[in-house]
Amino acid sequence: MIRQLGPDDMQVFRQIRLEALRNEPANFASSAADWEALPDAEWTRRLTVNAVFVDFHEGEPVAIMGLMPQTASKMAHRGTVIMVYVRKGRRGGGHAKAILDMLVAHALQAGIRQLELAVSAENPSAIRFYQREGFTQAGRIQGGTIHEGREIDEILMTRRIVGGASAQ
Structure with missing residues (x-):
């Protein structure tokens, strides 16, 4: 069952977000320590400003x-896909696609026309997933993150969800 979390779901949010950061530390720009230090009010804020x-x-x-919507008036048609994680034992079971489909429906209702994301260049399964779902590479940030002293490139990807040839 997929659902959008609300302010009362802060503990669920904390549980799955920290699990992601602890289990896949090289795949995220944030660290578990960054998030563990957040006060409850900031967890709730992040849960309510983003879908x-x-x-x-x-x-x-x-x-x-x-989904983190852009707030500048000339960029409000764009949203960034963030915090993507599927528990290792559940991968390949359609969870990511099902959540992405729900996120796209939400984005369309919010007037978003384009989704954007950054994915670790060292996560080929995620890159393949995004490509299957209509995302195309828009660029590459060399050394986009540093994990354990090692620079990791980020692949920037976009997907039009309204208009254009690549809208699905």
């Missing part, structure tokens, strides 16, 4: 994906 979707399996959160 956060979680997939539950047998009552447990197993996947997360967020």
Whole structure:
């Protein structure tokens, strides 16, 4: 069951977000320590300014994906896909696609026409997933993140969801 989290879901949000950061530290720009230091009010703020979707399996959160809308008036048609994670034992089960489909529906209702994201160049399965879902590479940031002293490139990807040839 997938649902958008609300302010009362802060503990669920904290659980799955920290799991993601601890289990896949090289794949995120933030670290678990960054998020562990946040006060409850900041967790709640992040949960309410972004649309956060979680997939539950047998009552447990197993996947997360967020949408961070651009706020500048000339960029309000764009949104950034953030915090993407599927628990290792649940990968390949359609969770990411199901959440992405719900995120796209939400984005369309919010007037968003284009989705954007950054993915670790060292995460080929994620890159393939995004390509299957209609994202195309828009650029590359060399050394976009540093993990354990090592620079990791980020691949920038976009997907038009309204108009244009690549809208799905």
